[in-house]
Amino acid sequence: MGGAGAAEQRLSIDAGGRTEFGAGLVTAIPEFVAQAGDQRALVVTDAGLLAVGIVDRVTAALTRAGMEHLVHADIGANPSTDEVDRGAEVARSFGRAAVVAVGGGSPLDAAKAISLLAGNPGATAAGIGGEADPAAGWPLIAVPTTSGTGAETNGFGVIEDACARRKVYIGHSSVRPRVAVLDPELTIGLPAHVTAATGIDALVHGVESLASRGANVVSAAYAARAVTVLGHWLPAVHRDGRDLEARAQVMLGAHLAGRALTISGLGLVHGIGHALTAHTGTPHGVALAAVLDRVLEFNAPAAAAAFEETARALRVAPSDVDWTGAALAAVREIGGTLGVARPLRALGATADLLPRIAESAVADPVTGNNPRAVTVADVLAILRSVF
Ligand SMILES: [Fe+2]
Structure with a gap:
């Protein structure tokens, strides 16, 4: 193991973050939205997941529960600060909601930044990192559709600064997912x-x-x-x-x-x-x-x-x-x-x-x-x- 020996360490253990795992669990998403304190959902995802019908499973559950929702699928493979700013605009005009992030690492990371910006009117993706104490972001529920990034476990997203051609980290403890919804059926069709x-x-x-x-x-x-x-x-x-x-x-x-x-x-x-x-x-x-x-x-x-x-x-x-x-x-x-x-x-x-x-x-x-x-x-x- 890397790091210092045990006698030199000061440990603070917070098991942190709720995980719900189960095949078919996608149908329970409306309950998790309600438990987060909201009755509306902004689904952040990408066009590919929309095209193959994965997003339909989420929106069908929201519709069945009578929950108002909007799908924002304008997230690319390596999400940029521009895409995050556009997503935040969509969120602000839709109005207060829980953000349901559906996807691989890219939509999940972008959704964290969008949630944070939505809670900070006027803030931009390029500027939020420099804010010492931003306001809390909107509650986030993470629904991974790949098994890899682990993006559902933390409140930070890796976003590409399109101008500087480098990765920047945008995040805050408030946008750590309230619930990570792990439904292995969502990954069955992955190439x-x-x-x-x-x-x-x-x-x-x-x-x-x-x-x-x-x-x-x-x-x-x-x-x-x-x-x-x-x-x-x-x-x-x-x-x-x-x-x-x-x-x-x-x-x-x-x-x-x-x-x-x-x-x-x-x-x-x-x-x-x-x-x-x-x-x-x-x-x-x-x-x-x-x-x-x-x-x-x-x-x-x-x-x-x-x-x-x-x-x-x-x-x-x-x-x-x-x-x-x-x-x-x-x-x-x-x-x-x-x-x-x-x-x-x-x-x-x-x-x-x-x-x-x-x-x-x-x-x-x-x-x-x-x-x-x-x-x-x-x-x-x-x-x-x-x-
Ligand atoms: Fe990685």
């Missing part, structure tokens, strides 16, 4: 490549959380169990996406990994991943997979205990008690099964872009929790090795 990319994201959350400088006994408990569940069930769900048991297990594993990362923070895989996405538009999980192997190798000298926990969580037998090698091989094998890793040039990166990606990665606050100190030159070497 295999999305299952793989979001699954590798969840696995990386567990692995990076175990090695994070911010890890503590609680995050490590969540992360170790997440790695065990995901290591076992990701290959199964990738083989057969209609296997509801596998979908349920992976959804729970991703949720545990999200709870872990919310406590511990992550590390350099995410630092580089965010930068790659900002500069090339590569989906988050695909960006992580491109550098995962090399970053773990780079971190190995500073993360022996965490890698031993990773190997034990993955139930692999160490060769010559080489836990680090065993962990690397096991993570590599799962990544290989999911088939997500690509060279950077296949993701649209050019040689000229690599120094800028490296600088963004080192500047990203998420990199601050990496177990090994990292320079721009270190990142550049990693990027060039997978170019």
Whole structure:
């Protein structure tokens, strides 16, 4: 485990955040809206989920309950400050409501920022981060439709600043979801490549959380169990996406990994991943997979205990008690099964872009929790090795 020894730690444990899990639970969303104190709902989602009918299941439940609602589906794959500002305008003109965020990480992250801005009339996405004490956002109910980001576990969204071409964090404790509604039936129709990319994201959350400088006994408990569940069930769900048991297990594993990362923070895989996405538009999980192997190798000298926990969580037998090698091989094998890793040039990166990606990665606050100190030159070497 990363972080300080127990005797040096001051722990404050707040299990924090209500989770409701169950197949078919989407029908109970109106109850959760009412429990949050509202009788109206603004559904924030993306056009793809609207097109495949997932959003219809949510709106059908709201209609049956006689609950007034509006669907706002103008959220793209990497939501920007402009999209968040537009969403906040829609929310303000619709009027006070609970925000029901339906989607993968992008709609969930955008919805948090929209909820916060809706509670702060006149505020903008670019300006809200600088406010010392913003007013509370509107209540948020998170309904994940992928098993990966863990965005339902915290009140912060990763949003792209369209001008600066970098990721910014927008959030507040008031927009941490009142309820995370985990319904594995919503993930049954996910295409295999999305299952793989979001699954590798969840696995990386567990692995990076175990090695994070911010890890503590609680995050490590969540992360170790997440790695065990995901290591076992990701290959199964990738083989057969209609296997509801596998979908349920992976959804729970991703949720545990999200709870872990919310406590511990992550590390350099995410630092580089965010930068790659900002500069090339590569989906988050695909960006992580491109550098995962090399970053773990780079971190190995500073993360022996965490890698031993990773190997034990993955139930692999160490060769010559080489836990680090065993962990690397096991993570590599799962990544290989999911088939997500690509060279950077296949993701649209050019040689000229690599120094800028490296600088963004080192500047990203998420990199601050990496177990090994990292320079721009270190990142550049990693990027060039997978170019
Ligand atoms: Fe992630």
